[in-house]
Amino acid sequence: MKNILLVTILISVYTAQAQDFLGTWSFESVDREAVQDGEMSEEELDKRLNMVSNMFSSMKLVIEKNGAYTITMLGREKEYIYTENENILLLKEGKLEILTTEKAKYTSGNAVLFLQKGDV
Numbered sequence: 001m002k003n004i005l006l007v008t009i010l011i012s013v014y015t016a017q018a019q020d021f022l023g024t025w026s027f028e029s030v031d032r033e034a035v036q037d038g039e040m041s042e043e044e045l046d047k048r049l050n051m052v053s054n055m056f057s058s059m060k061l062v063i064e065k066n067g068a069y070t071i072t073m074l075g076r077e078k079e080y081i082y083t084e085n086e087n088i089l090l091l092k093e094g095k096l097e098i099l100t101t102e103k104a105k106y107t108s109g110n111a112v113l114f115l116q117k118g119d120v
């Protein structure tokens with residue numbers, strides 16, 4: 001009986017954690033370190049960060065329980081399938097690393113962005 005209770009508790013805890021990534025994730029900011037190449041002045045870096053931020057400002061990811069996600073960017077919406085690997089979702093182009101229940105890091109090519117949970 002104790003074993004059944006322990007297994008039930010472990011499954012509940014895992015399921016609660018595994019579901020933390022579900023829902024809408026919205027663009028928060030560009031990873032400054034990923035943009036900095038060591039040769040840009042602070043002014044050039046700020047200009048580039050502003051340009052990239054403006055480009056991705058409307059980006060949203062909606063992660064569904066059924067293994068599908070929708071990405072909205074630059075006015076276009078597309079649906080794909082993701083694969084879950086612990087706290088990382090492998091996407092069609094890139095990956096989404098869940099950092100906390102409210103923050104994630106999206107990486108695709110050279111772009112490294114931080115996303116926040118919710119439709120912001």
